[in-house]
Amino acid sequence: SQELEQSPQSLIVQEGKNLTINCTSSKTLYGLYWYKQKYGEGLIFLMMLQKGGEEKSHEKITAKLDEKKQQSSLHITASQPSHAGIYLCGADWTGATNKLIFGTGTLLAVQP
Protein backbone atom coordinates (compact mmCIF):
# COMPACT_ATOMS: atom_id res chain seq x y z
CA SER A 1 0.00 0.00 0.00
CA GLN A 2 1.34 3.44 -0.85
CA GLU A 3 -0.18 4.75 2.37
CA LEU A 4 2.12 2.56 4.43
CA GLU A 5 5.67 1.83 3.32
CA GLN A 6 7.90 -0.81 4.89
CA SER A 7 11.65 -1.08 4.56
CA PRO A 8 13.64 -3.03 3.83
CA GLN A 9 11.63 -5.43 1.66
CA SER A 10 13.89 -8.27 2.70
CA LEU A 11 16.73 -8.75 5.12
CA ILE A 12 19.29 -11.49 5.73
CA VAL A 13 21.21 -11.33 8.99
CA GLN A 14 23.54 -13.66 10.85
CA GLU A 15 22.34 -15.16 14.08
CA GLY A 16 23.14 -12.91 17.00
CA LYS A 17 23.02 -9.67 15.02
CA ASN A 18 20.62 -6.81 15.68
CA LEU A 19 18.25 -5.50 13.03
CA THR A 20 15.62 -2.82 12.47
CA ILE A 21 12.54 -2.76 10.25
CA ASN A 22 10.79 0.52 9.47
CA CYS A 23 7.19 1.41 8.73
CA THR A 24 6.35 4.89 7.42
CA SER A 25 2.94 6.48 6.94
CA SER A 26 2.06 9.45 4.75
CA LYS A 27 -0.55 10.51 7.33
CA THR A 28 -0.77 10.68 11.12
CA LEU A 29 -1.41 7.27 12.58
CA TYR A 30 -4.11 6.50 15.09
CA GLY A 31 -2.92 2.98 15.83
CA LEU A 32 0.04 0.98 14.55
CA TYR A 33 0.14 -2.83 14.71
CA TRP A 34 3.04 -5.22 14.18
CA TYR A 35 2.42 -8.81 13.12
CA LYS A 36 4.71 -11.70 12.25
CA GLN A 37 3.91 -14.44 9.73
CA LYS A 38 5.83 -17.67 9.42
CA TYR A 39 5.68 -19.58 6.13
CA GLY A 40 2.48 -21.59 5.92
CA GLU A 41 1.21 -20.29 9.24
CA GLY A 42 -1.17 -17.62 10.44
CA LEU A 43 -0.39 -14.10 11.56
CA ILE A 44 0.93 -13.63 15.08
CA PHE A 45 0.21 -10.33 16.84
CA LEU A 46 3.35 -8.73 18.26
CA MET A 47 2.54 -5.23 19.49
CA MET A 48 0.18 -2.28 19.18
CA LEU A 49 1.27 1.35 19.54
CA GLN A 50 -1.02 4.36 19.82
CA LYS A 51 0.74 7.21 21.60
CA GLY A 52 3.44 9.42 20.12
CA GLY A 53 6.81 8.37 21.51
CA GLU A 54 5.44 5.08 22.78
CA GLU A 55 7.79 2.11 23.05
CA LYS A 56 6.93 -1.49 23.85
CA SER A 57 9.09 -4.57 24.25
CA HIS A 58 8.46 -8.28 24.29
CA GLU A 59 11.40 -10.62 24.79
CA LYS A 60 14.01 -9.41 22.28
CA ILE A 61 11.65 -7.35 20.12
CA THR A 62 11.11 -3.61 20.68
CA ALA A 63 8.66 -1.45 18.74
CA LYS A 64 8.58 2.36 18.79
CA LEU A 65 6.23 4.99 17.42
CA ASP A 66 7.72 8.43 16.75
CA GLU A 67 6.39 11.63 18.34
CA LYS A 68 4.69 12.71 15.13
CA LYS A 69 2.96 9.32 14.88
CA GLN A 70 4.01 8.78 11.28
CA GLN A 71 6.82 6.30 11.63
CA SER A 72 7.36 3.11 13.59
CA SER A 73 10.37 0.87 13.93
CA LEU A 74 10.71 -2.73 15.02
CA HIS A 75 14.07 -3.67 16.50
CA ILE A 76 15.23 -7.21 17.15
CA THR A 77 18.20 -7.71 19.44
CA ALA A 78 20.50 -10.73 19.11
CA SER A 79 18.45 -12.33 16.34
CA GLN A 80 17.72 -16.06 16.38
CA PRO A 81 16.50 -18.44 13.65
CA SER A 82 13.10 -18.39 15.38
CA HIS A 83 12.78 -14.71 14.44
CA ALA A 84 12.69 -15.57 10.74
CA GLY A 85 9.47 -14.80 8.87
CA ILE A 86 7.53 -11.94 7.33
CA TYR A 87 6.98 -8.87 9.49
CA LEU A 88 3.94 -6.75 8.68
CA CYS A 89 2.90 -3.37 9.98
CA GLY A 90 -0.75 -2.35 9.87
CA ALA A 91 -2.37 0.98 10.64
CA ASP A 92 -5.55 2.83 11.51
CA TRP A 93 -5.63 6.53 10.64
CA THR A 94 -7.27 9.40 12.48
CA GLY A 95 -10.58 10.29 10.94
CA ALA A 96 -10.60 7.25 8.69
CA THR A 97 -13.20 4.51 8.62
CA ASN A 98 -10.98 2.16 10.63
CA LYS A 99 -10.04 0.42 7.42
CA LEU A 100 -6.90 -1.28 8.72
CA ILE A 101 -4.28 -1.24 5.97
CA PHE A 102 -1.06 -3.26 5.98
CA GLY A 103 2.35 -2.49 4.57
CA THR A 104 4.06 -4.64 1.96
CA GLY A 105 5.95 -6.69 4.54
CA THR A 106 9.60 -7.39 5.32
CA LEU A 107 10.97 -10.88 4.78
CA LEU A 108 13.58 -11.70 7.44
CA ALA A 109 16.00 -14.61 7.17
CA VAL A 110 18.39 -15.42 10.01
CA GLN A 111 21.44 -17.47 9.13
CA PRO A 112 22.75 -19.81 11.85
Place this chain on the structure above:
Amino acid sequence: GAGVSQSPSNKVTEKGKDVELRCDPISGHTALYWYRQSLGQGLEFLIYFQGNSAPDKSGLPSDRFSAERTGGSVSTLTIQRTQQEDSAVYLCASRPDSNEKLFFGSGTQLSVL
Protein backbone atom coordinates in the same frame (compact mmCIF):
# COMPACT_ATOMS: atom_id res chain seq x y z
CA GLY B 1 -15.53 -20.44 18.91
CA ALA B 2 -12.06 -19.93 20.29
CA GLY B 3 -10.75 -18.15 17.22
CA VAL B 4 -11.58 -16.95 13.74
CA SER B 5 -12.56 -19.91 11.59
CA GLN B 6 -12.28 -20.00 7.80
CA SER B 7 -13.48 -22.62 5.36
CA PRO B 8 -12.48 -24.29 3.22
CA SER B 9 -8.77 -24.24 4.04
CA ASN B 10 -7.98 -25.07 0.42
CA LYS B 11 -10.02 -24.59 -2.74
CA VAL B 12 -9.07 -25.60 -6.25
CA THR B 13 -11.37 -24.41 -9.00
CA GLU B 14 -11.47 -24.03 -12.73
CA LYS B 15 -11.26 -20.69 -14.45
CA GLY B 16 -14.73 -19.22 -14.90
CA LYS B 17 -16.32 -20.96 -11.93
CA ASP B 18 -17.76 -19.13 -8.92
CA VAL B 19 -16.38 -19.73 -5.41
CA GLU B 20 -17.59 -18.90 -1.92
CA LEU B 21 -15.26 -18.48 1.02
CA ARG B 22 -16.60 -18.48 4.55
CA CYS B 23 -15.46 -16.69 7.69
CA ASP B 24 -16.79 -17.28 11.20
CA PRO B 25 -15.44 -14.48 13.45
CA ILE B 26 -14.93 -14.56 17.18
CA SER B 27 -18.27 -14.19 18.93
CA GLY B 28 -19.02 -10.60 19.87
CA HIS B 29 -16.49 -9.04 17.50
CA THR B 30 -18.19 -6.17 15.69
CA ALA B 31 -15.53 -5.60 13.03
CA LEU B 32 -14.70 -8.11 10.29
CA TYR B 33 -12.10 -7.76 7.53
CA TRP B 34 -11.16 -9.64 4.39
CA TYR B 35 -7.63 -9.49 2.98
CA ARG B 36 -5.87 -11.17 0.07
CA GLN B 37 -2.24 -12.26 0.12
CA SER B 38 -0.44 -13.33 -3.02
CA LEU B 39 2.74 -15.40 -2.76
CA GLY B 40 5.46 -13.44 -1.01
CA GLN B 41 3.36 -10.29 -0.85
CA GLY B 42 1.81 -8.21 1.91
CA LEU B 43 -1.88 -8.11 2.82
CA GLU B 44 -4.19 -6.44 0.33
CA PHE B 45 -7.30 -4.97 1.95
CA LEU B 46 -10.54 -6.11 0.31
CA ILE B 47 -13.57 -5.20 2.45
CA TYR B 48 -14.47 -4.21 6.02
CA PHE B 49 -17.70 -4.65 8.01
CA GLN B 50 -18.38 -2.70 11.22
CA GLY B 51 -21.55 -3.53 13.10
CA ASN B 52 -24.64 -2.52 11.17
CA SER B 53 -22.89 0.16 9.14
CA ALA B 54 -22.53 -0.06 5.39
CA PRO B 55 -19.37 -2.03 4.56
CA ASP B 56 -16.25 -0.35 3.20
CA LYS B 57 -15.84 -2.07 -0.17
CA SER B 58 -13.08 0.17 -1.44
CA GLY B 59 -10.53 -2.65 -1.72
CA LEU B 60 -12.55 -5.05 -3.88
CA PRO B 61 -10.52 -5.42 -7.10
CA SER B 62 -13.46 -5.86 -9.49
CA ASP B 63 -17.22 -6.31 -9.59
CA ARG B 64 -16.63 -10.07 -9.67
CA PHE B 65 -15.89 -9.83 -5.96
CA SER B 66 -18.61 -9.37 -3.36
CA ALA B 67 -19.07 -10.09 0.33
CA GLU B 68 -21.84 -10.14 2.84
CA ARG B 69 -22.11 -10.50 6.55
CA THR B 70 -25.32 -12.02 7.86
CA GLY B 71 -26.64 -11.14 11.29
CA GLY B 72 -23.45 -9.35 12.20
CA SER B 73 -21.61 -12.66 12.42
CA VAL B 74 -20.63 -15.05 9.62
CA SER B 75 -19.29 -13.54 6.41
CA THR B 76 -19.06 -14.95 2.91
CA LEU B 77 -16.69 -13.69 0.21
CA THR B 78 -17.89 -14.61 -3.28
CA ILE B 79 -15.73 -14.50 -6.39
CA GLN B 80 -17.63 -14.90 -9.65
CA ARG B 81 -16.10 -16.13 -12.92
CA THR B 82 -12.75 -16.77 -11.27
CA GLN B 83 -9.55 -15.89 -13.10
CA GLN B 84 -6.03 -17.26 -12.61
CA GLU B 85 -4.92 -13.96 -11.08
CA ASP B 86 -7.45 -14.54 -8.28
CA SER B 87 -5.22 -17.34 -6.96
CA ALA B 88 -4.04 -16.28 -3.50
CA VAL B 89 -4.60 -16.83 0.20
CA TYR B 90 -7.75 -15.10 1.41
CA LEU B 91 -7.54 -14.08 5.05
CA CYS B 92 -10.36 -13.07 7.34
CA ALA B 93 -9.87 -11.17 10.59
CA SER B 94 -12.08 -9.77 13.31
CA ARG B 95 -11.70 -7.46 16.27
CA PRO B 96 -13.92 -6.48 19.19
CA ASP B 97 -14.16 -2.86 18.07
CA SER B 98 -12.17 -0.34 16.08
CA ASN B 99 -8.65 0.49 17.22
CA GLU B 100 -8.00 -2.89 18.77
CA LYS B 101 -5.81 -5.69 17.48
CA LEU B 102 -7.03 -8.00 14.74
CA PHE B 103 -7.47 -11.73 15.24
CA PHE B 104 -6.75 -13.62 12.02
CA GLY B 105 -8.09 -16.88 10.67
CA SER B 106 -5.80 -19.45 9.03
CA GLY B 107 -6.92 -18.41 5.56
CA THR B 108 -8.27 -20.10 2.44
CA GLN B 109 -5.73 -21.01 -0.22
CA LEU B 110 -7.50 -20.48 -3.54
CA SER B 111 -6.02 -21.97 -6.69
CA VAL B 112 -7.63 -21.19 -10.04
CA LEU B 113 -6.54 -23.55 -12.81
